[in-house]
Amino acid sequence: MKRFLAVLVVALLLMPTTGFAVTQEELMQKIQELSQQLQQLKKQMEDLQNQQLQQQADVMDAKESAKEVSKKFSWLTIGGDYRFRLDSLKGKVHEHVGYDRNQTANFNYAMPTATPGVYAVPYSTAVDSYTAKNDTLFLNRFALNVKAQVTENIQVKSRILMYKAWGNDYVDQSPFFADRYVIMDGNLGHVPQDNTLRVDYAYATWSNIFDLPVWFSIGRRPSTGGVPSNIRQNREKVGTAGVPALLVDYAFDGLTLGVAPEIDKLEGAYAKICYGKGMDTGFRPDNDRMKDVQMIGINVVPYDTENLHIEFQWQKAFSIFAYPGNSDPFGLGVDNKNIGDIDWWGTVVTGRIEDIGPGDLNLFASAALSKTHPNDNGYEAPFYDVYIDSNANGRADSGDTLYMQNQTAKYGLLYDDPNFGGEKKSHTGNAIYLGMRYDIKKTGTKIGLEWNRGSKYWLAFTPAADDLWTSKLATRGDVYEAYIIQELPETPIAKFGKAFFRLGYQYYKFKYTGSGFWLGEPRKIDDLNQTDALATQLLKPVKNAQDIYLTFDVMF
Structure with a gap:
């Protein structure tokens, strides 16, 4: 920087006085101001370099910490x-015959049993x-x-x-x-x-x-x-x-x-x-x-x-x-x-x-x-009621006698x-x-x-x-x-x-x-x-x- 200032002073002294109508004191003041500005710039550059170095150090520390954490929780x-x-x-x-979960005997599906006049009436219902x-x-x-x-x-x-x-x-x-x-x-x-x-x-x-x-x-x-x-x-x-x-x-x-x-x-x-x-x-x-x-x-x-x-x-x-x-x-x-x-x-x-x-x-x-x-x-599900053909009409209907309720059928x-x-x-x-x-x-x-x-x-x-x-x-x-x-x-x-x-x-x-x-x-x-x-x-x-x-x- 000293070399730069010397060159600058020589250049200023060699300039024609007609194009540079300033006093020697003003010239020296300008040189001092410029020197101060250069010093400030140098300091800013140094601060920036220090910040960069600190950032690099922080990154390295973070990487080391990450490695430690990774190692710790690997x-x-x-x-x-x-x-x-x-x-x-x-x-x-x-379509099918479905199980009636309300367990209502359906006489449409009454089935004769081995005992004459006795019918099993299932809990079945027609499903479309x-x-x-x-x-x-x-x-x-x-x-x-x-x-x-x-x-x-x-x-x-x-x-x-x-x-x-x-x-x-x-x-x-x-x-x-x-x-x-x-x-x-x-x-x-x-x-x-x-x-x-x-x-x-x-x-x-x-x-x-x-x-x-x-x-x-x-x-x-x-x-x-x-x-x-x-x-x-x-x-x-x-x-x-x-x-x-x-x-x-x-x-x-x-x-x-x-x-x-x-x-x-x-x-x-x-x-x-x-x-x-x-x-x-x-x-x-x-x-x-x-x-x-x-x-x-x-x-x-x-x-x-x-x-x-x-x-x-x-x-x-x-x-x-x-x-x-x-x-x-x-x-x-x-x-x-x-x-x-x-x-x-x-x-x-x-x-x-x-x-x-x-x-x-x-x-x-x-x-x-x-x-x-x-x-x-x-699985023994309640499946049918037993009716006796008390009205002797050869089939089971609502007029017959209910003999047993909730009889089970087995799904094996x-x-x-x-x-x-x-x-x-x-x-x-x-x-x-x-x-x-x-x-x-x-x-x-x-x-x-x-x-x-x-x-x-x-x-x-x-x-x-x-x-x-x-x-x-x-x-x-x-x-x-x-x-x-x-x-x-x-x-x-x-x-x-x-x-x-x-x-x-x-x-x-x-x-x-x-x-x-x-x-x-x-x-x-x-x-x-x-x-x-x-x-x-x-x-x-x-x-x-x-x-x-x-x-x-x-x-x-």
């Missing part, structure tokens, strides 16, 4: 998801065919996931869930299908109810036990949304804790003991044995009439990679209940009973073929069998009361589930098609399935589904950040009654009429149904 992972859903539902109920619909059903679902790495080999995972309709604290499901009409421990949080947060799963896992490839896990299990149903939901498969969706979509409490040996030719292979309790029936001897409902299963996965997954499972339910819980969901005051056992066998194969055109192709196939082992118990494990033409026997059912999804990488668009079929005696264990009418995988008939997923091109900030829209269409074509229900003989829906009281239906027989749905999912 054992804890928090995530979750929010989903808005819009459904337009429409279904056709077939009609269309049931809900044009716009709006739903909110929110879930919060927490994972805690407690020690090197022990972790706890949990998920809490809220699922409700807009503008109400319940969804009118009507008595169409038991897995929606009946709220049970296995579908809490998965069927729209109120704004209560419920525990979907919460369990602890101990891995690498004694430095062996063995794990033990206990708690409320992650036994919903299993493979391959995760594909249409645009979610990753659960992993070694998951289940085949065609066999199980039911939130239950239990434990697992598993092993994952390293076998070169069987990449990712593992196997596990599972135990669960489907219902605790309370103290003895106060409730000697019922045993606890127990479940066991064996799951074997010989191959598990990103592009190929093969899985086999056998499971058995012992002493299955007539209905879940302690209170009759149909409001008839019927005592609960153990009605038999059920076996299931199933398999699922999923695969991905990469780089077919502009995207990847996901394929899957799943198949299962169910076999019932009924006992003599059943897939059989009707033998006193009304039913037969107690074991039944085997089967189901198949096929599908594909094509993922276009550049646009984030995913297009899927699915089809599944269940036989007359197919009995699923899937009340927590992500469907509105009923679990499609429990259907005794066919279900077709097409959907398109569009992921949003947003840069994720959250660890699991992702958002997408899903537009889909489901069409149910029911062939037999009682999809997803274990009480009573399934009836061919086309054969139902308004005259056969022996085919009285406790639930409304839907012949076909459709659901047009749109979801907006945000995961974090």
Whole structure:
């Protein structure tokens, strides 16, 4: 700066006096003012540099603090998801003879008994065919996931869930299908109810036990949304804790003991044995009439990679209940009973073929069998009154003598009361589930098609399935589904950040009654009429149904 001032003074002295008519004192004053201004500028520059250095130091401190916080809480992972859903539902109920919940004897359906002149008059009523619909059903679902790495080999995972309709604290499901009409421990949080947060799963896992490839896990299990149903939901498969969706979509409490040996030719292979309790029936001897409902299963996965997954499972339910819980969901005051056992066998194969055109192709196939082992118990509903033909006109009418009221008929494990033409026997059912999804990488668009079929005696264990009418995988008939997923091109900030829209269409074509229900003989829906009281239906027989749905999912 001194050099600059000297040059400036020389330049001023050399200027012609005619062009610079100032005194020497004024010139020196100007030079001093300019020097002061330069000093101020220098100070401002130094202050600015100091501020920049301080900011850099603050940033470094913040980064170090963030690292410390991250390190301190690295054992804890928090995530979750929010989903808005819009459904337009429409279904056709077939004509039938329905159960009159007012328990009014209908003489039009009077049936002669083995005793001459004595008639059983059932609580039956003729129901015309009609269309049931809900044009716009709006739903909110929110879930919060927490994972805690407690020690090197022990972790706890949990998920809490809220699922409700807009503008109400319940969804009118009507008595169409038991897995929606009946709220049970296995579908809490998965069927729209109120704004209560419920525990979907919460369990602890101990891995690498004694430095062996063995794990033990206990708690409320992650036994919903299993493979391959995760594909249409645009979610990753659960992993070694998951289940085949065609066999199980039911939130239950239990434990697992598993092993994952390293076998070169069987990449990712593992196997596990599972135990669960489907219902605790309370103290003895106060409730000697019922045993606890127990479940066991064996799951074997010989191959598990990103592009190929093969899985086999056998499971058995012992002493299955007539209905879940302690209170009759149909409001008839019927005592609960153990009605038999059920076996299931199933398999699922999923695969991905990469780089077919502009995207990847996901394929899957799943198949299962169910076999019932009924006992003599059943759901013994008040079904008829007994009348004596006192006016001797050869039929029962209101002028006859009422002999007995509220006589029961039994709905057993897939059989009707033998006193009304039913037969107690074991039944085997089967189901198949096929599908594909094509993922276009550049646009984030995913297009899927699915089809599944269940036989007359197919009995699923899937009340927590992500469907509105009923679990499609429990259907005794066919279900077709097409959907398109569009992921949003947003840069994720959250660890699991992702958002997408899903537009889909489901069409149910029911062939037999009682999809997803274990009480009573399934009836061919086309054969139902308004005259056969022996085919009285406790639930409304839907012949076909459709659901047009749109979801907006945000995961974090």
